[in-house]
Amino acid sequence: MKTEIKGAPTFAYLEVELAPGERIIAESDAMSSMAADMEVTAKLNGGFFRGLLRKLLGGETLFINQFKNESDGNRKLTLVQPWPGDMRQIRLEGNSFYLQPGAFLACSEGVTLGLKWAGLVSFIAREGLFKLAVKGTGDVWYGGYGAILEREIDGEYIVDTSHLIAYEPSIQLKLQLAGGFFSSLFGGEGLVTRVVGKGKIMIQSRSIPGLTGWLNPKLWG
Amino acid sequence: MSEQQNQQQTATAEQPGYAFKIEGRPDYSFLTVTIPANETLKVEASAMATMDTHINMKTKMKGGLGRWVTGESLFINEFTAEGGPGEIGIAPGPPGDLSHVYLHNEVIFLQNSAYVASTLGVEIETKWQGLKKGFFSGENLFLIRCSGDGDLWFNTYGAIIEIEVNGDYVVDTGHIVAFTEGLDYEVTMLGGYKSLFFSGEGVVCRFNGKGKVWIQTRLVDAMVSWVYPFRRVQKKNTTTSS
Numbered sequence A: 001m002k003t004e005i006k007g008a009p010t011f012a013y014l015e016v017e018l019a020p021g022e023r024i025i026a027e028s029d030a031m032s033s034m035a036a037d038m039e040v041t042a043k044l045n046g047g048f049f050r051g052l053l054r055k056l057l058g059g060e061t062l063f064i065n066q067f068k069n070e071s072d073g074n075r076k077l078t079l080v081q082p083w084p085g086d087m088r089q090i091r092l093e094g095n096s097f098y099l100q101p102g103a104f105l106a107c108s109e110g111v112t113l114g115l116k117w118a119g120l121v122s123f124i125a126r127e128g129l130f131k132l133a134v135k136g137t138g139d140v141w142y143g144g145y146g147a148i149l150e151r152e153i154d155g156e157y158i159v160d161t162s163h164l165i166a167y168e169p170s171i172q173l174k175l176q177l178a179g180g181f182f183s184s185l186f187g188g189e190g191l192v193t194r195v196v197g198k199g200k201i202m203i204q205s206r207s208i209p210g211l212t213g214w215l216n217p218k219l220w221g
Numbered sequence B: 001m002s003e004q005q006n007q008q009q010t011a012t013a014e015q016p017g018y019a020f021k022i023e024g025r026p027d028y029s030f031l032t033v034t035i036p037a038n039e040t041l042k043v044e045a046s047a048m049a050t051m052d053t054h055i056n057m058k059t060k061m062k063g064g065l066g067r068w069v070t071g072e073s074l075f076i077n078e079f080t081a082e083g084g085p086g087e088i089g090i091a092p093g094p095p096g097d098l099s100h101v102y103l104h105n106e107v108i109f110l111q112n113s114a115y116v117a118s119t120l121g122v123e124i125e126t127k128w129q130g131l132k133k134g135f136f137s138g139e140n141l142f143l144i145r146c147s148g149d150g151d152l153w154f155n156t157y158g159a160i161i162e163i164e165v166n167g168d169y170v171v172d173t174g175h176i177v178a179f180t181e182g183l184d185y186e187v188t189m190l191g192g193y194k195s196l197f198f199s200g201e202g203v204v205c206r207f208n209g210k211g212k213v214w215i216q217t218r219l220v221d222a223m224v225s226w227v228y229p230f231r232r233v234q235k236k237n238t239t240t241s242s
Helices: A048-058 A120-124 A181-186 A208-218 B066-070 B131-136 B192-198 B220-230
Strands: A002-006 A013-018 A023-027 A031-034 A038-044 A063-069 A075-080 A087-099 A104-108 A111-117 A130-143 A148-160 A164-167 A171-177 A191-204 B007-009 B020-023 B030-035 B040-044 B048-052 B055-060 B076-081 B086-090 B098-110 B115-119 B122-128 B142-155 B160-172 B176-180 B184-189 B203-216
Touching: A002 A087, A002 A130, A013 A023, A013 A063, A013 A104, A023 A075, A031 A038, A031 A063, A104 A111, A148 A164, A191 B048, A208 B220, B020 B098, B030 B040, B030 B076, B030 B115, B030 B142, B040 B086, B048 B055, B048 B076, B098 B160, B115 B122
Parallel strands: none
Antiparallel strands: A002 A013, A013 A075, A023 A063, A023 A104, A031 A075, A038 A063, A087 A130, A087 A164, A104 A130, A111 A130, A148 A191, A148 B048, A164 A191, A171 A191, B007 B020, B020 B030, B030 B086, B040 B076, B040 B115, B048 B086, B055 B076, B098 B142, B098 B176, B115 B142, B122 B142, B160 B203, B176 B203, B184 B203
């Protein structure tokens, strides 16, 4: 399988070339184009109940699509995400990685998608009760709104919840007020996430609250 | 992988001020500033995306009631690095670029939503543009006046173009992001009433003098009227059931 992230960073898409017999799993609405003889199978996202849980609680879809090249030549498909922004690839070697709801794009065979209890903290921060844990051996692609920046954490760091998209399992999330009570209420920052541990976090350089805060006052009526 | 043109800067003799870097340029620029120990950075409300845990946030009602009128959100937050230098990441709302200037006892005027961050030596106040200038510019009646000594960061929607003006220069009003003091400006019509109604250009800002103008390559209003017809609206007279 050959893959390349193109169109980055503003309108990134993933170009995949599958050799005969190879397959890739993608988020249900991610396919934008593909070879006509590609075999597509809608699969429940890890069983019905777990799939349903993921849909309801993890912000992912109930079904995911499997694209399999049943022909005898190489076949291409392109995968996209709903929002403008960049994409990243991560290689798993038996380890796991956590994605915030909606960030998942695609994965190769050998990667399993699981839901992990994210705790009440995450729920209060409106990030859902569960987080998506990808684990196994293979590649995972995910995306964000805006540019994607990597931050190496050793100790503690504060991240606005709407900017966090992915993190390593060695990182724990804690919720706190951005400032004092008054500041948090009126300062527009509100709740922030304190990430604790040693490892990598990925943040997106734009957020939906930032976009709506900019655009909404201009939408008269 | 994504190619990013990153701007990184550390304080030097010619360029005093805080060390900072801008990542994700030009589409989704993200500003990271290192605040020296016990110093304070002013940041537009709700723009903070990441920060070190020893940075303390305080909300100040800078500008007082004037800020209600300017349409800028009422608050600027002050971030202080307690005990040691600290890093803060700032994400503006609109897609676009960021610009940095260091003011040496200078004055820069910003369009009212362009302000991102500044050091304490920069005084931020809102300034009444006058009815004609303000009203006809189609934007806002107020500008943000930044004066003093220190770093100033502002953002744009779209790419940013820096223009040296010597003499006369015309900018479509919505595209103005910032300009230096010393430039006089007036709002004029481009070619009379006929073109106001038919050319789609209409009202422009005519700068005169010597200085700098920063413009943005996209317009908020144009974006709004482009997406507006597709906005989902809740029909009136229907009871919401949930």
